[in-house]
Amino acid sequence: MVSANDSRQKLIVIGNGMAGARTVEEILARGGGEQFAITVFSEEPYGNYNRILLSNVLCGAQDPSQIFLNPPEWYEEQGITLRLGVRADVIARPHKAIHCDDGNWYSYDKLIIATGSRPTIPPIAALRKPTGELRPGIFVFRTLDDCRRIAEYAANCRHAAVIGGGLLGLEAARGLLTQKVEVSVIHLLDHLMEQQLDPVAGALLKRTIEAMGIKVYLKKLTKAVLGDNRVTGLAFEDGSSLECDMVVIATGITPNAEIGSRWGLTTERGIVVDDQLRTSDPDIYAVGECAQHRGRVYGLVAPLWEQAKVLADHITGSNPAAAYQGSKLATKLKVMGVELVSMGAITPDGEHEDVVQFLEARRGIYKKLIIRDGRLAGGILMGDIGKGAYLMQAYDRGIRLPDERLSLLFETGAPSVQVTFEEMPDSVQICNCNGVNKGAIVASVAAGHRSLRAVMENTRAGTGCGSCKGLVDELVRWACQGEIVDDPALHYYVPGIPLTKPELTKKIRELGLKSVSAVFDALADGRDDAQSKPGLASLLRTIWGADYVDERDARFVNDRVHANIQNDGTFSVVPRIYGGVTSPAELRRIADVAERYHARMVKITGGQRIDLLGIRKADLPAAWRDLGMPSGHAYTKAFRTCKTCVGTDFCRYGLGDSTKLGIAIEKRFQGIEAPHKMKLAVSGCPRNCAEATVKDLGAVAVENGWQVYIGGAAGSVVRAGDLLATVKTHQEVITLMGRFMQYYRENARYAERTYRFVERIGIERLKAILVEDCDGQITRLDQEIESAVAAYRDPWTEGCQAYESTQFAEPVTVNEEAAGSSV
Amino acid sequence: MLCVDLPMKETTQVLVGSLDQIGLGQGRCFVIGTRKVAVFRLRNGEVCALDACCPHRAGPLAEGIIGGGIVICPLHGYKFSLADGRGLDNDLAVSSYQAEVHEGMIFLRLSRAD
Known part of the structure; x- marks a missing residue:
């Protein structure tokens, strides 16, 4: 309450609709109650209410008392003076005071105009009484009073017409339907809800609501109301007419901006405001439907909430930098029981936009997305809005969309965001490897980590198997709220050298850099970087082959000792068993080695081999020698194994000799290094017992040939491979596989599995390059992989001659007595 | 002026052996x-x-890749500063020791107490 010795500034708010009320709440939330003595003027004799829910009142789903936002007592509790049923009519800006229809003057230090809007009444003959009021039986649909009057009047009517087929008109029609009257909707344009829907969606919606018993008349301009005393119908410009005994007008809104224009504030359609919601008078703000920002007047609730926040930030000084940038409109509606999402652009502007769409008219399902530069520019979902939450978020925050467009429209098998991040509790685990939850990632962003990489480094999220990286990326973007830092390092081949893979490859060739340390010296001012070393080693080996200068410190421990490190520091030994086919003699040797070197477990692997686990590092060379078998490369980024089924040798279904082909593939490509591991399989018939369609490369025998699949996966990500080609012979399978491997070796990012790579490049493009030879690379690719095959050397020969004396070194025990000296 | 001799933690210099027991750019336990x-x-x-x-x-840190002043644990990729043992992408830490090379021999300074 304002008292004489109140030192607070006087803040007057004109209008207590959703905008005015929300702004007051936001100001209070920023401690504005200490700064300002607030008085709110409300023309309506009620407290504020949620107008979105008005149609629920009309159709009886909600009681009027349930839609009030703040009851009058709330204002009292907050120390706000609320003047109900009082209308402001003068703003005396030089005196900083307003005059109201209660006859009083009220002075202000700051004034907020939130007068909202009123229904637009089109020029229709015989609409009004001579006094200017609407005739009995003619209504607008705007306020709680309108609602009540419509319902009362409808009780004695048979047929109601709604003029306007926009959102509000359809809401009114829904309400009227429950009043047991026949309902017709009259719309000027050629489809319903043209603000939110394109013609296809509009037509679908028309069918749906007609099935509910509502008649829809399109392209009808209403000329006159018929009937002398009571309304008897409407006459249209095309000469037709419609019988009805009541009319509801819902043809849009007109901002209540007159109070601005009349008292000298710059006003166009609405009162013009800047990014701080200030009018042309710096002590006067305008917010909501009466305000015009950057040429736009908003009639939906979300923009008004955003405006209220900025206004409160600014007026209280709690964030002087706050600026309203305009709103992106994304709305989720339920029109006549039809669920609907509409956002941004609903038709493409130009050729640079992709349109992704699906239509199933019979079931009323329509989905259309407009994609610009890999981000959502807008779209419509109707009938099935399962992906709506994710898409609205992607639109609002400008999140980069996955290349797999199908998953944008439907829930496919691939992992997808099921709930919005807003809805997601902080405790939801995002990274299942490192146990990092949503809250930790959001906190990391709040602490200033503004890129995917920074958050990954800080929280470890996404640093395990990597399958959640996309989700972490989206969450970081969401949490950054547009303040994401573009991280150029994302495009680098390795983090320590600011070059992409093609740039780095070019430099390495130009400067003849043959070792990892030479690369650091030449391209990073001599600063080495632990994380970059293995990626560089892999690239250099692919570029230089036998001329590569091998510095073992650049390798991960597995690649130094050609075995896979286990959780206790011992290693696993997996000898190569071509195509999964072994012999009694080999099995005996394996058994002997397992006993001799105290393998703690002997395990059949998923790749049809035998794993000896728990071997000490120092025993590795001897174990390899005793095995007399080549390395199975079960520890490195390279060709791993080629699984096979029995095939024509024994199987009664076999169409192709899968074991023979599998062994040939494995003998040829064993140990070929690549950006990541490559697991293969060959199946002898479409029953696909070797699961070749979920391998990096796979072949499946069909009658008269082989299908070659690439980009399959069945690990942290499950993906069915894409069919690259169907060929006739074993040799053709081998050639095609080698060609893909070389292309992958040259073009994939370090640690990019084939399933990501194939998705990134696209199967059609890969077919064009590798099968149709669209850019003339085939011959070269075939030659390159041939020389890589020729350069292959079994790393386990280092079991006979170690690469360096420390290669298999175990810890050194220091004799303290002998070595120590007190200082 | 009052001088106080703070009791220095007693340390021991330990000769752990020749430098060539460790591969260049690598570690050893x-x-x-x-x-x-x-x-x-x-x-x-x-x-x-x-x-x-x-x-x-x-995880055996001696098997980790080093570079740019850090070591990466070979088991789960945790990073630690080579200078002071501080965790870089984690809140953990390892002890660090003063190490020197004299004429191809490595000396560590260890505290006696532990």
Whole structure:
């Protein structure tokens, strides 16, 4: 309450609709109650209410008392003076005071105009009484009073017409339907809800609501109301007419901006405001439907909430930098029981936009997305809005969309965001490897980590198997709220050298850099970087082959000792068993080695081999020698194994000799290094017992040939491979596989599995390059992989001659007595 | 002026052996009594020493890749500063030791108490 010795500034708010009320709440939330003595003027004799829910009142789903936002007592509790049923009519800006229809003057230090809007009444003959009021039986649909009057009047009517087929008109029609009257909707344009829907969606919606018993008349301009005393119908410009005994007008809104224009504030359609919601008078703000920002007047609730926040930030000084940038409109509606999402652009502007769409008219399902530069520019979902939450978020925050467009429209098998991040509790685990939850990632962003990489480094999220990286990326973007830092390092081949893979490859060739340390010296001012070393080693080996200068410190421990490190520091030994086919003699040797070197477990692997686990590092060379078998490369980024089924040798279904082909593939490509591991399989018939369609490369025998699949996966990500080609012979399978491997070796990012790579490049493009030879690379690719095959050397020969004396070194025990000296 | 001799923690200088026991740019674990220390031989000629066990899941830090002043644990990729053992992408830490090379021999300074 304002008292004489109140030192607070006087803040007057004109209008207590959703905008005015929300702004007051936001100001209070920023401690504005200490700064300002607030008085709110409300023309309506009620407290504020949620107008979105008005149609629920009309159709009886909600009681009027349930839609009030703040009851009058709330204002009292907050120390706000609320003047109900009082209308402001003068703003005396030089005196900083307003005059109201209660006859009083009220002075202000700051004034907020939130007068909202009123229904637009089109020029229709015989609409009004001579006094200017609407005739009995003619209504607008705007306020709680309108609602009540419509319902009362409808009780004695048979047929109601709604003029306007926009959102509000359809809401009114829904309400009227429950009043047991026949309902017709009259719309000027050629489809319903043209603000939110394109013609296809509009037509679908028309069918749906007609099935509910509502008649829809399109392209009808209403000329006159018929009937002398009571309304008897409407006459249209095309000469037709419609019988009805009541009319509801819902043809849009007109901002209540007159109070601005009349008292000298710059006003166009609405009162013009800047990014701080200030009018042309710096002590006067305008917010909501009466305000015009950057040429736009908003009639939906979300923009008004955003405006209220900025206004409160600014007026209280709690964030002087706050600026309203305009709103992106994304709305989720339920029109006549039809669920609907509409956002941004609903038709493409130009050729640079992709349109992704699906239509199933019979079931009323329509989905259309407009994609610009890999981000959502807008779209419509109707009938099935399962992906709506994710898409609205992607639109609002400008999140980069996955290349797999199908998953944008439907829930496919691939992992997808099921709930919005807003809805997601902080405790939801995002990274299942490192146990990092949503809250930790959001906190990391709040602490200033503004890129995917920074958050990954800080929280470890996404640093395990990597399958959640996309989700972490989206969450970081969401949490950054547009303040994401573009991280150029994302495009680098390795983090320590600011070059992409093609740039780095070019430099390495130009400067003849043959070792990892030479690369650091030449391209990073001599600063080495632990994380970059293995990626560089892999690239250099692919570029230089036998001329590569091998510095073992650049390798991960597995690649130094050609075995896979286990959780206790011992290693696993997996000898190569071509195509999964072994012999009694080999099995005996394996058994002997397992006993001799105290393998703690002997395990059949998923790749049809035998794993000896728990071997000490120092025993590795001897174990390899005793095995007399080549390395199975079960520890490195390279060709791993080629699984096979029995095939024509024994199987009664076999169409192709899968074991023979599998062994040939494995003998040829064993140990070929690549950006990541490559697991293969060959199946002898479409029953696909070797699961070749979920391998990096796979072949499946069909009658008269082989299908070659690439980009399959069945690990942290499950993906069915894409069919690259169907060929006739074993040799053709081998050639095609080698060609893909070389292309992958040259073009994939370090640690990019084939399933990501194939998705990134696209199967059609890969077919064009590798099968149709669209850019003339085939011959070269075939030659390159041939020389890589020729350069292959079994790393386990280092079991006979170690690469360096420390290669298999175990810890050194220091004799303290002998070595120590007190200082 | 009052001078107070603060009791220095008693330290021991330990000769752990010749530098060529460690591969260039690599690490090696040395067992000294009950203590395991990972000693790293940097490409620039310096040596660094940290506790050999990663505090996360006891990974052998001596087997980790080094560079840019850090070591990456080979088991789960936790990163630690070679200078002071501080966790870089984690809140853990390992002890660090002063290490020096004299005439191809590596010396560590260890406190006696532990």
